[in-house]
Amino acid sequence: MKQFSYVRASSPEDAVQRAIAHQESQFIAGGTNLVDRLKAFLDNPSELIDVSRLGLKEIETMPDGSIRIGAMVSNTAVANHHQIREHYPLLSRAILSGASQQIRNVATVGGNLLQRTRCPYYYDTAFACNKRQPESGCAARHGINRMHAILGASEKCIAVHPSDMCVALAALDAVVEVQGANGQRQIPFTEFHRLPGNTPQWDSNLEPGALITAVILPPNPAAKTGIYLKLRDRTSYAFALVSVAAMVAVEGDAIHHARLALGGVAHKPWRSLETESFLEGKTAASETFEQAAEIALQQAQPLSHNHFKVSMAQRAIKRAFTISAQGGSTA
Amino acid sequence: MLDSTLEDQSPTPARNSPIQGETEVTLTINDESYTVNIEPRVTLLDVLRERLGLTGSKKGCDHGQCGACTVLIDGERVYSCLSLAIMQEGKTIVTIEGLGSEEELHPLQAAFLENDGLQCGYCTPGQICASAALLEEVKQGSASAITPDLTSLPDLETLSEAEIKERLSGNLCRCGAYNGIVAAVQQVSGQAAPSPAANILVEEPEQ
Numbered sequence: 001m002k003q004f005s006y007v008r009a010s011s012p013e014d015a016v017q018r019a020i021a022h023q024e025s026q027f028i029a030g031g032t033n034l035v036d037r038l039k040a041f042l043d044n045p046s047e048l049i050d051v052s053r054l055g056l057k058e059i060e061t062m063p064d065g066s067i068r069i070g071a072m073v074s075n076t077a078v079a080n081h082h083q084i085r086e087h088y089p090l091l092s093r094a095i096l097s098g099a100s101q102q103i104r105n106v107a108t109v110g111g112n113l114l115q116r117t118r119c120p121y122y123y124d125t126a127f128a129c130n131k132r133q134p135e136s137g138c139a140a141r142h143g144i145n146r147m148h149a150i151l152g153a154s155e156k157c158i159a160v161h162p163s164d165m166c167v168a169l170a171a172l173d174a175v176v177e178v179q180g181a182n183g184q185r186q187i188p189f190t191e192f193h194r195l196p197g198n199t200p201q202w203d204s205n206l207e208p209g210a211l212i213t214a215v216i217l218p219p220n221p222a223a224k225t226g227i228y229l230k231l232r233d234r235t236s237y238a239f240a241l242v243s244v245a246a247m248v249a250v251e252g253d254a255i256h257h258a259r260l261a262l263g264g265v266a267h268k269p270w271r272s273l274e275t276e277s278f279l280e281g282k283t284a285a286s287e288t289f290e291q292a293a294e295i296a297l298q299q300a301q302p303l304s305h306n307h308f309k310v311s312m313a314q315r316a317i318k319r320a321f322t323i324s325a326q327g328g329s330t331a
Numbered sequence: 332m333l334d335s336t337l338e339d340q341s342p343t344p345a346r347n348s349p350i351q352g353e354t355e356v357t358l359t360i361n362d363e364s365y366t367v368n369i370e371p372r373v374t375l376l377d378v379l380r381e382r383l384g385l386t387g388s389k390k391g392c393d394h395g396q397c398g399a400c401t402v403l404i405d406g407e408r409v410y411s412c413l414s415l416a417i418m419q420e421g422k423t424i425v426t427i428e429g430l431g432s433e434e435e436l437h438p439l440q441a442a443f444l445e446n447d448g449l450q451c452g453y454c455t456p457g458q459i460c461a462s463a464a465l466l467e468e469v470k471q472g473s474a475s476a477i478t479p480d481l482t483s484l485p486d487l488e489t490l491s492e493a494e495i496k497e498r499l500s501g502n503l504c505r506c507g508a509y510n511g512i513v514a515a516v517q518q519v520s521g522q523a524a525p526s527p528a529a530n531i532l533v534e535e536p537e538q
């Protein structure tokens with residue numbers, strides 16, 4: 001780690017003002033991702049602005065029935081909140097399937113959104129990486145790329161977003177509340193992260209210096225049956241090869257409110273609107289879900305080492321929808 | 332703002348303000364107050380081991396991937412290798428040294444011994460701190476990824492072996508003492524430990 005100065009922000013406004021005035025600064029919340037990146041010299045800020053003592057630790061029900069989760073709430077506290085367990089179980093399960101209890105205790109909602117890729121070529125400064133060093137090349141494209149993207153990648157970058165929580169939030173139509181130089185604004189979750197294109201150094205559409213203050217979950221009648229299914233190289237404490245956040249509400253035999261987001265396959269949590277509209281009104285049956293899974297992966301462009309991800313994702317989607325149609329639970 | 336010409340010429344980028352050097356930081360560890368002069372970049376693990384001689388917490392990976400550095404902060408288990416010490420001011424830190432003593436072992440320490448929950452012992456302080464937190468979490472009704480019903484949580488008596496393994500997955504044991512570790516947690520949870528094999532081998536034959 002290089003040396004840096006340390007300050008504690010006194011309010012969200014103070015944090016944003018400091019970040020804008022001091023462009024070599026970075027926010028630190030739980031530190032579970034940033035400290036790791038600092039150790040690997042991926043980030044070299046001259047100042048850390050500690051935002052962990054700003055409050056923003058409440059989970060509240062809003063008048064319209066949505067739930068507002070403060071950006072500094074720990075991942076553990078979100079997963080164990082009674083309303084989230086009951087009404088958005090896939091969010092609890094997505095969080096609990098990620099990292100370890102030690103990390104989830106410290107990791108914050110805001111930090112989870114802005115954790116960076118675990119691509120080994122990004123982490124190793126001996127390799128070329130357009131994300132770490134724009135225009136330096138991408139060693140992963142012709143390297144060991146079994147962990148990498150099969151959807152929405154570019155010539156410049158094939159990295160995937162590592163978060164589990166964000167996959168559930170994408171499926172749940174969450175909204176990110178941010179505080180920037182010009183006050184507060186809200187960003188739909190699916191527009192928060194971005195595809196790499198020619199500028200993979202940018203993971204999200206958050207403007208420099210802006211602070212995430214909350215994530216809002218709108219009411220969702222299908223969320224109770226929502227499923228999070230995560231597949232990985234070992235049973236626990238590993239990042240996803242493929243993960244699926246899926247839900248359907250079945251009335252009579254007909255499907256409504258289908259939602260599908262995939263993790264481990266793209267530079268952002270991958271929401272599949274085509275699959276959702278295909279499912280609307282269809283009969284909840286095995287063939288329907290099989291077709292849905294095919295539609296979701298139609299645009300897949302696997303790399304030399306990750307063809308397996310296509311069929312793995314398809315089977316996971318089918319399984320997740322099938323269990324959701326039966327009323328939900330563990331996948 | 333940076334002066335770009337200056338930045339181009341100097342090997343280390345010019346800064347708009349000098350970097351903070353060592354700073355006085357006061358930490359509360361095992362009911363004692365310690366004041367150290369450290370740079371903001373120093374981790375809690377390095378303060379414990381290198382400054383305070385509290386070498387029970389171990390450095391396995393230094394990247395949050397093994398659990399050897401696990402300590403309790405405000406009652407919750409945390410990796411001290413990913414925690415900046417300066418961010419822990421005002422918090423209550425407990426390390427393995429504060430959990431039990433040689434004269435009076437913590438029940439988990441005793442159970443790890445009785446159940447052969449270790450071989451080389453390197454992961455053990457982290458395993459025991461993690462296990463102590465695990466017991467509290469279960470008492471408070473916290474869920475794990477494999478809890479079947481999120482609205483009906485297991486208690487210590489009904490906590491399954493699979494649950495214990497999932498809840499301890501953030502602590503690796505290179506020696507593979509997992510069976511004994513799980514048995515120790517089961518014993519302290521009030522459950523019958525599953526395999527008495529290790530005990531049988533060391534017990535005195537009956538006269």
Ligand SMILES: Cc1cc2nc3c(=O)[nH]c(=O)nc-3n(C[C@H](O)[C@H](O)[C@H](O)COP(=O)(O)OP(=O)(O)OC[C@H]3O[C@@H](n4cnc5c(N)ncnc54)[C@H](O)[C@@H]3O)c2cc1C
Nearest residue numbers: 029030031032033034098099108110111112114163164212
């Ligand atoms: C070994 C290991 C395994 C892991 N496994 C998983 C896994 O399986 N699944 C998974 O989802 N995650 C996993 N993680 C990642 C973990 O979830 C993240 O490290 C964590 O969520 C980051 O949160 P934090 O508060 O610690 O962020 P920090 O490290 O404090 O910050 C991360 C980034 O967010 C920025 N930031 C933080 N808060 C804000 C804010 N409010 N506004 C604007 N910017 C902000 C920081 O500047 C920084 O760039 C793993 C991590 C480790 C070390």
Ligand code: FES
Nearest residue numbers: 391392393398412
């Ligand atoms: S040393 Fe901290 S987790 Fe390995």
Ligand code: FES
Nearest residue numbers: 450452504505506
């Ligand atoms: S006892 Fe040797 S690493 Fe666990």
